[in-house]
Amino acid sequence: MKKSCIAMLLAGGQGSRLYALTQNVAKPSVPFGGKYRIIDFPLSNCANSGIDTVGVLTQYRPLQLNSYIGTGQPWDLDATDGGVFILPPYLGAGEKGSWFTGTANAIYQNLAFIENYDPENVLILSGDHIYKMDYAKMLEEHIKQDAACTLAVLTVSLEEATRFGMLNLREDGFVGEFEEKPQHPKSDLASMGIYIFNWKKLREYLIADENDPNSSKDFGKNIIPKMIDAGERLWPYRFDGYWRDVGTITSLWDANMDMLSTTVINLYDPAWPINSRSPICPPQYIGEKAKVIHSIVTEGCDIEGHVENSVLSPSVRVEEDAKVIYSVVMPGAVIEKGAVVEYAIIGENTVVEAGAHVGAEPDGTAEWGVATCGPDIRIRGGAQVPAAAMIYTGEEV
């Protein structure tokens, strides 16, 4: 069945800079923004943009991600002539199997999947970005510009530019240069890691790149520069909405806090729903002595304590006299009587026992940071987990 555009979602990254939070799960399945997991954003964007075929490339600890995605039904991606496909690395007949060695290699190893759909274009997405984006508009521009590749770009400050892949444009508006994390950026256009390729072109470059022993098989480092060098038409698609890479503890915490403001990103827009696979829980119960201010709370939560400026996932329990302030609490976590959690991320099913204290207010020092407890931990009563701490599953605290 011929498709105009299918999506390939890169979800195999370990997310090593999330440390304890990705000790046992892949980054895209980390809980986010109350009801969601990170991967809900690109999957919902696909469904809302009318892209009904999505290959999800998994590699690192995919168990939870696989069961989370399932048939794709929560995102209305369970189409009969498309749908969501989990694509793990595999062994071919008579071949030596191999892991995905780079983002481009991951797509190369799934040439057969893409060719099933004989698409005109392929959309390449990351599984670790928080944003709402209409890929159909980007595709429209891509087709209009007759581009070999269209890259979604964002205007950033020159300080930020040193963290991104930066694009310098030619006079005709097409991309003339791609610089990965430049010391001295020449423009303010950052690549968001979202690409639409003409499939015939991409196929050529993937095969050529695979045979290049010096290539690291990466889109940003290899494929895009090679296309530019060959004089291909690479069009920048400007995006001015909310977009965050949540690859670090600080950025994950920041982006969660952003969800508290509908003026930053509006999750209540019925025209662009972000969907998720939800547990089956009764509504949240807010008790007699509870205080809940400027926070988002979701189904299954049981709140008897004080919650302020925080993001709570499903089935979180905050007991009497407990305080949760400027924190992110993931599914099933329990904050017992009198415990304090401030400026912290609490992993799934972790219990902060009565009297324990996690995190601290910012003190202006460079050492300060958000305290993080991974999933399935018991923080013992009386424990003091300092700012910027990182507690792994299995650690005794």
Next chain:
Amino acid sequence: MRNFHGIIFAYHAQPELRELTAARTAASLPFCGRYRLIDFPLSSLRNAGILNVGVIMQRDYQSLLDHIGSGKAWDMSRKTGGLRMLPPFGLPEYHTGDYNGTVEALNAVSTYIRDIEEEWVVLMLGNMAANIDLQAVIHQHLETGADATAICADHTPMGVHHRYILGEDGFVERIALYREGESEGVASLEGYIVRKDQLVDIMDRCRAENLFLFHRHAVNMFLQDGGRLGVYIHPGYANAIKTVEQYYKVSMDMLKTANRRQLFPADRPVRTKEHEEVSTYYGENAVIRNSLIADNCIIDGEVENCILFSGARVEAGAKLRDCIIMRGCVIGKDVELDCVISDKYASFGPGVKLTGNSKLPTVVPKGTKI
């Protein structure tokens, strides 16, 4: 569970539910922030592994159909068997669509009942707020070797109900019809396990004699035949909802954690149709006490002893006390509501004040703009 087939009675109109059932049956009444009453029997059946289920409907069943869909939420959308919605037009003689009683409702879908391949049928009420452990019921039923088992309450439920008086052998001796308040015997929750062939036989005989009431006619016929009717005592919350007052009382009961744990135990989850997927936001001015709040609400006012369904908007300065606010209602600035049941998509302009009474809560019909 193989060998058991579920039948849910979802046809009751219940005029005492007034405006709340203007366009829905009692079984599709919105309940506890995100559910419909029929979620309880559907989930009980699902949690016992009974996936072949017929739902008997009569009129105003559009909202019921919309809610249940293919039955997917209860894993009842199957290639073989699964969920069947049974509207009243199965047989020519029931074309009027009015059922005088449960036996008549069964006879109206008798072709469906006759085709049931399972040995046993589980009959359940669509408007009963109870999380019944059918696995335990079935276990007891098979263990005692009863011909049929009636599910009964461990307490006296609200309103008019039937009671069973047991003999020394532990089986039902007689039925006491239409009782209210404490009295002899145990209260029926109108859930039964009965052999399919025996059910069909009684249905046929009732039809021949023009009898149509389940308890007065069918159960008495069963007992007169010498049928051994066992009783399973359901340990936990259970109340049928037939009036506005009962609806209000049962809803408010859910604000008590102990009741909620009995209706929504972790090991027998109540499943329901999924709605949109966004958390609830509490603003700077929000003051919330003892309330159940569904997802997708934005609340910046004061809410005390309330149940809010998904999509509610409560603006700053609004005060809600002892209210049930259904899906998509908008409560404007400085609105004050006391003992109000606001049906779906009602909206209250700034400064509106409305007060009801817990015995007679004010019902604001669906879509009303004040």
